[in-house]
Amino acid sequence: MTVRTRFAPSPTGYLHIGGARTALFSWLQARHCGGQFVLRIEDTDRERSTEPAVQAILDGMRWLGLDWDEGPFYQTQRFDRYREVIEQLLQSGHAYRCYCSREELDAMRSAQQARGEKSRYDGRCRERSEPRPGVEPVLRFRMPRTGTTAVEDRVRGRVNFANDELDDLIIARSDGSPTYNLTVVVDDMDMGITDVIRGDDHLNNTPKQINIFNALGAKVPAFAHLPMILGPDGAKLSKRHGAVGVMQYREEGFLPGALVNYLVRLGWAHGDQELFSRAEMIEMFDIADVNHSASAINTGKLEWLNQHYVKQADTESLAAELAWQLARLDIAASPDPGKLKLVVAAQRERVKTLAEMAENSRFFFRRPTDYEPKAARKNLKREAEPLLAAVRCELAGLQPWQAEAIHAAVVAVAERASVKLGKVAQPVRVAVCGGAVSPPIDATLAILGREETLARIDRARKWIASQVESA
RNA sequence: GUCCCCGUCGUCUAGCGGUCCAGGACUCCGCCCUUUCACGGCGGCAACACGGGUUCGAGUCCCGUCGGGGACGCCA
Numbered sequence: 001m002t003v004r005t006r007f008a009p010s011p012t013g014y015l016h017i018g019g020a021r022t023a024l025f026s027w028l029q030a031r032h033c034g035g036q037f038v039l040r041i042e043d044t045d046r047e048r049s050t051e052p053a054v055q056a057i058l059d060g061m062r063w064l065g066l067d068w069d070e071g072p073f074y075q076t077q078r079f080d081r082y083r084e085v086i087e088q089l090l091q092s093g094h095a096y097r098c099y100c101s102r103e104e105l106d107a108m109r110s111a112q113q114a115r116g117e118k119s120r121y122d123g124r125c126r127e128r129s130e131p132r133p134g135v136e137p138v139l140r141f142r143m144p145r146t147g148t149t150a151v152e153d154r155v156r157g158r159v160n161f162a163n164d165e166l167d168d169l170i171i172a173r174s175d176g177s178p179t180y181n182l183t184v185v186v187d188d189m190d191m192g193i194t195d196v197i198r199g200d201d202h203l204n205n206t207p208k209q210i211n212i213f214n215a216l217g218a219k220v221p222a223f224a225h226l227p228m229i230l231g232p233d234g235a236k237l238s239k240r241h242g243a244v245g246v247m248q249y250r251e252e253g254f255l256p257g258a259l260v261n262y263l264v265r266l267g268w269a270h271g272d273q274e275l276f277s278r279a280e281m282i283e284m285f286d287i288a289d290v291n292h293s294a295s296a297i298n299t300g301k302l303e304w305l306n307q308h309y310v311k312q313a314d315t316e317s318l319a320a321e322l323a324w325q326l327a328r329l330d331i332a333a334s335p336d337p338g339k340l341k342l343v344v345a346a347q348r349e350r351v352k353t354l355a356e357m358a359e360n361s362r363f364f365f366r367r368p369t370d371y372e373p374k375a376a377r378k379n380l381k382r383e384a385e386p387l388l389a390a391v392r393c394e395l396a397g398l399q400p401w402q403a404e405a406i407h408a409a410v411v412a413v414a415e416r417a418s419v420k421l422g423k424v425a426q427p428v429r430v431a432v433c434g435g436a437v438s439p440p441i442d443a444t445l446a447i448l449g450r451e452e453t454l455a456r457i458d459r460a461r462k463w464i465a466s467q468v469e470s471a
Numbered sequence: 472g473u474c475c476c477c478g479u480c481g482u483c484u485a486g487c488g489g490u491c492c493a494g495g496a497c498u499c500c501g502c503c504c505u506u507u508c509a510c511g512g513c514g515g516c517a518a519c520a521c522g523g524g525u526u527c528g529a530g531u532c533c534c535g536u537c538g539g540g541g542a543c544g545c546c547a
Contacts, residue, residue, distance in 0.1 A: 010547045045546055052491090102545080118473035119543055156476070165474055165543090173545040180547045204475060204542040227477075228540070234482090236540080262483090265496090272495040290479095291484080294540065298482045299488055301497045311510085350509035360508085375507090410506080425506035435486055437508045 003035030005195045007061075007068070008184065010042040011053035014245030015060030017297060018199065018229045018237060021263045025226060026197040028264070028285040039071035040189055044183055046076070060246040064256050065278070073191070074184050082178035085186050085216065086139060086171060094215040095171060096135035098125040139172035141182075141212060141394035149207035155290045161207040169208055185209050197224045197287065200294075219399030224287050227267050228294040237297075245305040253325060253353030255313060257461045258306040267291045275308065281345050303352040310348050310357075318344045318354070325358035331365050340363070342447045346439035354426025360437065364447060367456060369461070375436035383391075384427035385416060385464045391428055392457045407442035431460030 001020035007023040015023070030037035031170075039061070043049035058072065075082075098121075101109075109119040126142065144163045151159045171182035178186075188196060203225045213220045231237045249259050261276055268291065270276075270284045310318065319340040343364050343436065344357075351357040362368075371380060394409040416422040425441045432453060438444045445453045 005475050008547090012547080042547060048546075098545095105544090113472050113543095116472055120473090158476070161475075167543080170545055175545080177545085179545070184547090198539095200476070201541055202547090205547095225476085230540090234539085265483065266484090272485060274483090294478050295484090296482060298497070304497055307510090347509095349491060352509095379507095407506095414506090420506080420546085422506045429507060433507095435507090439508085441506065 001194060003030060003033035003195055004038060004191070004193050005030040005035065005197055006038040006040055006071075006188070006191065006193050007058050007066075008040040008042050008187075008198075010048075011050060011057060012044065012045070012048040013053055014056040014247065016237070016245060017263070019057075020060065020064060020259075021229060021248050021266055022197065022199055022226055023061060023066050023259070024064070024260060025224075025268070025285075025287070025290070026195075027068075028281060029195055029197055029224075029284045029287050030069075032285045036069040037067075037070035038073070038193065040073045040075070040187060040191070041071075042075050042077045042180070042183065044178060044180065049076075049323055056247065057246060058124070061249060064246060064260055069192075073187070075187065078183075078187070079178070081190065082172075082183055082186055086178065086182070089141065089215060092137065092215070094142050095139050095140060096126055096168075097128070097131070097138045098168075099128065099132035099135045100125060101196050118165060120165070121169075123168050126168070130364065136174040138170045138174050140168040141171050141208075141215070141264050143168050143208065143211055149210055151203070151206045151223060153203070153206075154287050155201070155227075155292065155436060157380065158251070159203065159206075163207075163211075166208050166211070167447060171212075181205060181208055182212065185212040185216070185218075189213065189216060192322055193221050195224065195287070197226065200225050200228050201386065212269050213374055214242070219457075224290065227291055229266060230294050230296040232297055232299065233268040236434045251306060251328070251355070253355030253357065254302065254306050255309045255321075255354070257313075258302065258309040261309070262302045262305050266295050266297070275305075275311045281445070288367075307352045310351065313348075315341050315344050315348075318348060320467065321354050322357055322361070325354050326361070328355075329358055329362065331358075331362060339447065346443045346447060350439065363433045363435075363438070364444075367452070367459075368432075370434065371460075372435040375430045375434075379426045379436065380460060380464050380467070382464065384423075385461055387419070388431060388457055388461050388464075391424060392418070392454060395445070395457075396452060398450070401446065403440075403442040403446040407440075407446050410441060427460070428457065432456045 003406070005026040007026045009019055027037050029193060038154050041054055041057070043054070061068070086095065108122060112119045117313060121140065125140070131137070143166045148160050149163055149166070151161070153159055169181050170179055172178055206223055206225075210220050229237060246259065250256070255357070260278075263284075264281050265274065268285070270289070270291055319337070322344055323340055343361050347357045347361055351360060390413045395406070395414060396407055398405055410424055410428065411421060414421045417424070426436065429438050429441050429444070430436060432444065432448060
């Protein structure tokens, strides 16, 4: 039988890191088994579901490269089907009408808690045949009262639930609309899902759903419940602690490959291996190897991975991403696309993220308006002026304008002045970059061009002179 | 409260009864390299929650305690 998995988010917000990991593992399971991956949007809660959220989920999936074979299916478009199944359940006696008011239910629950019981619907309408005038009933599923329901979980093993712990859940609201536990079952059944992979928080729903599958005479799929993902502090993921949409990771300069690699190692491992290509993770992934315990997200490790991926990525796509990052800094990309690639080549080994690359590359596209005070104080001193002058002189007629020749010129100035290379390179660096950090000075000047380099050196010399005057 | 799940370095993890005075990775700290920032190289710190069993032998199996999490909705 071919494996079919699904990712079934409810569109009430962006695709966050936990959802992304669930989607990844489902996708991996399908790809590993040569099966299909289905995307389903669980939007039955019309109050909270939004179209932008659907878009954000789709965008996130695509950005991560998690392609789906079928869907997206929308539950709101399947209401006729749910009604049909609800009717069927009613006919077969697996469902019944409940006329209890919310007040009545609340009272029942608090009484149960007071008695030290688990709060659950006690089935008081189970045998009721008379409608209550003026009350639109909800429909409840008749759970077995005795025995146990075993969940054979691919990551947890067997988990047993006493049937009397399960309650007669509502499958249709008083307005007739279906609820979650019914729609998942109907969809998983209709869509031929063989492997349900989802978050830990659904483990408790599973025995209820199994009973619905049974009532419908459907084959029960295999389940795998993934451990939660926690915030960096080990606490539950919240808006304040890392619960951001995956697209925000792009904004922060992360590559999708790095995020995916990071995510796959959260709750799963293959020996000591840290780096996985897509092909490798597909080949090596085994749902049975998934961990049992929750894991905390850790930006440091993601950054390390990102750095690795930035070093590996092809220049072309990094250049495009850098242009995007520069645009966010209000810097229009260079009219010369070749320059972008040169900048990428010069910076790729020295940054963790593309946002950082863009930030550190501003000076390639804009003449610095002022100097970093600390860097200037240290490097643009009076003694530096003659050195800058000498470098300017060497550079003015240098042929060809290439890193190698520039390097030789700078070295020559240092040797002639009997100073260490840094004494010359640093002032030049601050002069052209505005700060003390840049790629090697020869490569930097090569990219900047002769004209711009000389102009910036001149400007720095003037600045030194003005400082001396005012001193 | 009730039910369910979980518990190895700060973090991600390897470990599936002996090969573990517990291995790798990130972080951190030294040293080397170095024109800045990085990269890279070398070295270091750091953990089996606790208590009982089972066994010749337990991080690995069982029980309990403690700690953490999840679920208990006309949300999904």
